Amino acid sequence: MASQARDLLVKAKAPDANGRVHHVTPESAHWGHVGFDLYRLKNKQVLDVPADGREHCLVLVAGRADVTAGAESFPNIGDRASPFEGKAPYAVYAPAGTACRVTAIGDVELAICSAPGTHRDTPVRLITPKDVGYEERGKGSNVRHVYNILPETAPADSLLVVEVVTPGGNWSSYPPHKHDTSAAPHETKLEETYYHRLNPAQGFAFQRVYTDDRSIDQTMAVEDGDLVMVPEGYHPVGAPHGYDLYYLNVMAGPERRWCFKNDPQHEWMLKR
Numbered sequence: 222m223a224s225q226a227r228d229l230l231v232k233a234k235a236p237d238a239n240g241r242v243h244h245v246t247p248e249s250a251h252w253g254h255v256g257f258d259l260y261r262l263k264n265k266q267v268l269d270v271p272a273d274g275r276e277h278c279l280v281l282v283a284g285r286a287d288v289t290a291g292a293e294s295f296p297n298i299g300d301r302a303s304p305f306e307g308k309a310p311y312a313v314y315a316p317a318g319t320a321c322r323v324t325a326i327g328d329v330e331l332a333i334c335s336a337p338g339t340h341r342d343t344p345v346r347l348i349t350p351k352d353v354g355y356e357e358r359g360k361g362s363n364v365r366h367v368y369n370i371l372p373e374t375a376p377a378d379s380l381l382v383v384e385v386v387t388p389g390g391n392w393s394s395y396p397p398h399k400h401d402t403s404a405a406p407h408e409t410k411l412e413e414t415y416y417h418r419l420n421p422a423q424g425f426a427f428q429r430v431y432t433d434d435r436s437i438d439q440t441m442a443v444e445d446g447d448l449v450m451v452p453e454g455y456h457p458v459g460a461p462h463g464y465d466l467y468y469l470n471v472m473a474g475p476e477r478r479w480c481f482k483n484d485p486q487h488e489w490m491l492k493r
Contacts, residue, residue: 227251228439229430229437229439229441229449229450229451229452230439230441230443230447230448230449231243231245231447231448231449231450232444232447233444233445233446233447233448236260236261239260239268240260240261240262240263240266240268241258241259241260242259242260242261242446243257243258243259243416243448244258245257245258245414245448245450250412250450250452251452252412252452253337253412253474254336254337254379254412254473254474254475255334255335255336255412255413255414255471255472255473256275256333256334256335256336257332257333257334257335257414257416257448257471258332258333258335259282259330259331259332259333259416259446259448260329260330260331260332260333261328261329261330261331262284262286262323262325262328262329262331263325263328264325264326264327264328265324265325265326266324266325266329267322267323267324267325268322268323268324268325268331269320269321269322270315270320270321270322270323270333271320272317272318272319272320273317273318274317274318274337274338275317275335275336275337275338276314276315276316276317276335276336276337276338276343276377276378276379276380277314277315277319277321277333277334277335278312278313278314278315278333278334278335278348278370278371278377278380278382278471279312279313279315279321279323279331279332279333279334280310280311280312280331280332280333280334280370280382280384280469281298281299281301281310281311281312281329281330281331282304282310282330282331282332282418282469283299283301283302283303283304283328283329283330284299284302284325284326284327284328284329284330284331285297285298285299285300285325285326285327285329286298286299286323286324286325286326286329286331287323287324287326288313288321288322288323288324289321289322290313290315290319290320290321290345291315291319291320291321291345292345293345293347295313295347297326298311298313298347299311299326299329300350303420304384304386304418304467304469305386305418305420305465305467307366307386308350309350309353309355309368309370309384310350310353310368310370310384311347311348311349311350312347312348312353312370312371312382313345313346313347313348314343314345314346314348314371314375314376314377315345316338316340316341316342316343316344316345316378317337317338317339317340317341317378318338318341319341319345332416332469332471334371334380334382334469334471335380336378336379336380336471336473337378337379337473338378338379339378340378343376343377343378344376346376348370348371353368353369353370354368354369354372355367355368355369356369359391359392359393359395362390362391362392363391363392363393363395364388364391365385365386365387365388365391365393366385366386366387367383367384367385368383368384368385368386369383370382370383370384371383373477373478373479377477378477379473379474379477380471380472380473380477381411381470381471381472381473381477381479382469382470382471382472383469383470383472384467384468384469384470385467385468385470386465386466386467387426387458387460387465387466387467387468388460388465389424389460389461389462389463389464389465389466390460390461390462390463391459391460392457392458392459392460393457393458393459393460393466393468394456394457394458395457395458395459396457396483396484396487396488396490396491397429397431397455397456397457397483397484397487398455398456398481398482398483398484399432399453399454399455399456399481399482399484400413400472400474400479400480400481400482401432401452401453401454402482403474403475403476404480405476405478405480406478406480407480407482408480408481408482409474409475409476409478409479409480409481410474410475410476411472411473411474411479412450412451412452412472412473412474413450413451413456413470413471413472414448414449414450414451414470414471415428415443415448415449415451415456415458415468415469415470416448416468416469416471417443417444417445417446417447417448417449417466417467417468418445418446418466418467418468419444419445419464419465419466419467420464420465420466420467421464422445423445424444424445424461424463424464424466425442425443425444425461425464426442426443426458426459426460426461426464426466427440427441427442427443427458427459427461428440428441428443428449428456428457428458428459429441429455429456429457430449430451430454430455430456431454431455432453432454432455433454437452437453437454455484
C-alpha cells in the first residue's frame with residue numbers, strides 16, 4: 222500500500238535536451254503498470270520510442286507531427302494547437318515490440334502512455350478524432366467533457382486513455398470515486414495518472430487523493446503542466462472560476478475494465 226509520506230504531485234519542469242518534461246515509470250511510481258512521459262518538441266525534432274515489452278499510445282496533445290510505428294507511417298497528423306479547442310486529439314496505438322518515431326512539425330506537445338503488453342500481433346493503428354468517443358458527463362457545476370481515446374471497447378492489452386475538459390467553476394472525477402480493488406463488476410484495480418493543463422495557463426486547480434482509512438489523504442494545488450499519481454483511493458478535481466482545466470488520464474491494471482466505486486459519503490448527490 223502507498224504511504225502517506227509519498228508525494229503524489231509531480232511538478233512540471235523545463236524540457237530536457239530530448240524535450241522530456243515528465244517521466245513516470247512503474248519503478249518510480251512504485252506500482253506495476255502505468256508509464257507516462259510528456260514531451261515538448263521543437264520543429265523537426267525527432268523522438269524515438271524503442272521497441273520493448275510495453276504497449277504505447279502516443280497522444281498529440283497539441284501540434285502536428287509525422288509518426289511511424291513499426292511498418293506503418295502516419296504523416297502530418299494533429300489538428301489542434303491547444304487541448305482547449307473543443308476537438309478530440311489524434312493518437313497512435315502501438316503494441317508491445319513496436320518501435321515508433323515522431324518528427325515534430327512546429328511545436329508539439331506529445332504524451333506517451335504505456336503499460337505492459339503481451340499481444341504483439343495487435344495491429345498498429347491511427348486513432349483519428351472521428352474514432353474518439355465524446356460524452357458530456359454530469360450536470361450543473363459537475364459538467365465535464367470527456368474524450369475516450371483508448372476505451373476498453375478498443376483493442377489493447379492494458380491501457381485505458383481518456384481526456385477530460387472541465388469548465389472553470391466545475392468539479393470533475395466527482396462525486397469522488399475509486400478503482401483500487403479487484404472486485405469486478407463492482408470495481409477493478411487500476412493505477413492512474415492525471416496530466417493537467419490550465420487555460421489561461423497562470424491558473425490552478427485542486428486535486429485530492431484519499432483512501433477510506435486516510436492512510437493517503439493529500440490535497441494538491443496543481444498548476445499548468447503538473448502531474449498527479451493515483452495509486453489508490455478517491456481522486457476528485459476542482460477547477461476554480463475563470464480557469465478551464467484539461468487533464469489526460471492513463472489507467473492500467475490487472476484487468477482492462479473501468480469499474481469504479483463512489484465514496485458512499487458523497488454518493489447521495491447522484492440521487493438528486
